Amino acid sequence: MNRLKHIVTLKNIRQSFGTKEVLKGIDLKVYSGEIFGLLGPSGAGKTTLIKIVTGQLKPTGGEAEFLGKNTTKLSSADYKRMGMMLDNLGLYERLSCYDNLQLFAEICGMSRKRIEEVLRGVGLWESRRIAVSGLSKGMRGRLAFARAILSEPQMLFLDEPTSGLDPATAEGIHQLILEEKEKGTTIFLTTHNMFEAQKLCDHVALLHEGSIVEYGEPGEICRRHNHENRLQIRLTNGERMELMNGEASARQVMELLQKGEIETIHSTEPNMEMVFMELTGRRLI
Amino acid sequence: MTNILAILKKQMKDTFKNKEILIQFILFPVIAIIMENAINIEGMPERFFVTLFATMYIGMAPLTSMAAIIAEEKEKNTLRVLMLSNVKPAEYLMGTGSYIWLICMLGAVVFAVTGKYEGKAFWVFLAIMAVGILASLLIGAMVGTFSRNQMMATSITVPVMMVFAFLPMLSMFNETIAKVAKFTYSQQISLLISQVENLKLESMNVVVIAFNVIVAAVLFGYAYKRSGLA
Numbered sequence: 001m002n003r004l005k006h007i008v009t010l011k012n013i014r015q016s017f018g019t020k021e022v023l024k025g026i027d028l029k030v031y032s033g034e035i036f037g038l039l040g041p042s043g044a045g046k047t048t049l050i051k052i053v054t055g056q057l058k059p060t061g062g063e064a065e066f067l068g069k070n071t072t073k074l075s076s077a078d079y080k081r082m083g084m085m086l087d088n089l090g091l092y093e094r095l096s097c098y099d100n101l102q103l104f105a106e107i108c109g110m111s112r113k114r115i116e117e118v119l120r121g122v123g124l125w126e127s128r129r130i131a132v133s134g135l136s137k138g139m140r141g142r143l144a145f146a147r148a149i150l151s152e153p154q155m156l157f158l159d160e161p162t163s164g165l166d167p168a169t170a171e172g173i174h175q176l177i178l179e180e181k182e183k184g185t186t187i188f189l190t191t192h193n194m195f196e197a198q199k200l201c202d203h204v205a206l207l208h209e210g211s212i213v214e215y216g217e218p219g220e221i222c223r224r225h226n227h228e229n230r231l232q233i234r235l236t237n238g239e240r241m242e243l244m245n246g247e248a249s250a251r252q253v254m255e256l257l258q259k260g261e262i263e264t265i266h267s268t269e270p271n272m273e274m275v276f277m278e279l280t281g282r283r284l285i
Numbered sequence: 286m287t288n289i290l291a292i293l294k295k296q297m298k299d300t301f302k303n304k305e306i307l308i309q310f311i312l313f314p315v316i317a318i319i320m321e322n323a324i325n326i327e328g329m330p331e332r333f334f335v336t337l338f339a340t341m342y343i344g345m346a347p348l349t350s351m352a353a354i355i356a357e358e359k360e361k362n363t364l365r366v367l368m369l370s371n372v373k374p375a376e377y378l379m380g381t382g383s384y385i386w387l388i389c390m391l392g393a394v395v396f397a398v399t400g401k402y403e404g405k406a407f408w409v410f411l412a413i414m415a416v417g418i419l420a421s422l423l424i425g426a427m428v429g430t431f432s433r434n435q436m437m438a439t440s441i442t443v444p445v446m447m448v449f450a451f452l453p454m455l456s457m458f459n460e461t462i463a464k465v466a467k468f469t470y471s472q473q474i475s476l477l478i479s480q481v482e483n484l485k486l487e488s489m490n491v492v493v494i495a496f497n498v499i500v501a502a503v504l505f506g507y508a509y510k511r512s513g514l515a
Contacts, residue, residue, distance in 0.1 A: 054369060079371040090362035092295070094302040106291035107370050
């Protein structure tokens, strides 16, 4: 498999629809083999950006590259390297799970064995004869994921893959995503779920009103925004206390630990949601 | 070719589970069989119901089914997924179109058998039907491409389909309508069907059908440029 340092490169991407500027000069790089998360609330421009990266939309300005090639000039071979799971899953409702995959297997030149392999992988082999209209939302999500990985793509684009799913089903999708990463697939994920991003992503970009307001590793971003740098302690007697994260506090914490009086201890490090709120003044959802 | 065949196969599986589309292909041939065998009024032209319903079939079945299939695929995002899997718009249209054309030709065979066409007349009838179905397919593709969803496709299809399917019938009863109807491909097809056994192809037939096809192709090109397939 062709491995480049940057699998996706965006240079000053701008996109307008009429007078509305949806993307305002996006610069971004997605590294080979990583899970990259694009975070932002609904309407931030995530789907527009994914459409540009996958060549569905020609940007108003700037340049988008996939494997070093301008996304407006992608070839059949380039599309074979991409797997996509759109926000609206795009499944054939009247066809069975198997028939849905068979269509794309024929288009991509994949074998029947591969269909069985992916259906088993997403836990839908037993349901292969059921029409999509008879599947639960979670099963549909897994089927769309199966279709996305069917052609063994080099890069997976997942647009809100767990949107509207219950936590258990979302966890199942997370496992599938991590398995794909283990195989070396690069994953471009859009989400407004901060926990998902923190759990899965190697790098995230926070998108707000068409601009990237923060970029980096999730943990590093949270640490960067830990302005208070304090420790929050709950004692066994129910009392709460906050200490500065420093040498003096360390002695105090040690004493409490030795006496067995500490029930919980946390840092004031914010999560992605709090960082997003700090940067934009609004929540992610 | 692989993609065209894959889409054709998918469409076959899908349509057999889609009663709304399936009924389009079955309705008129079945009505023609019943009417042709059940009603026999003195002075009624030979194969009256076959000619009447075959023309309606041409103006209705390929047009509405092509438009409905494309519009549904657009609305449900399946067409975008196909395009992102490197299926070319032309491949999609050929796969879907050839499937509808084949199914409609099966209906045409039913009409031909019902009308008891034999020998050369049988094949001439099928050839005329084939041309008419192709023209309707093109108009259906134009409507489907232009529409954003099934609702919009239906609201455009109904008046278009009524013009092409019913004008030939109405022109039997009204001379003014006949004068207008002769500029539609369906009326020309109807005229050709009515004289299958002694076919005299006139320039008017060819010019009108070709003109209709060219206009449909231009409108399809415009719709494609404006809305795209996905």
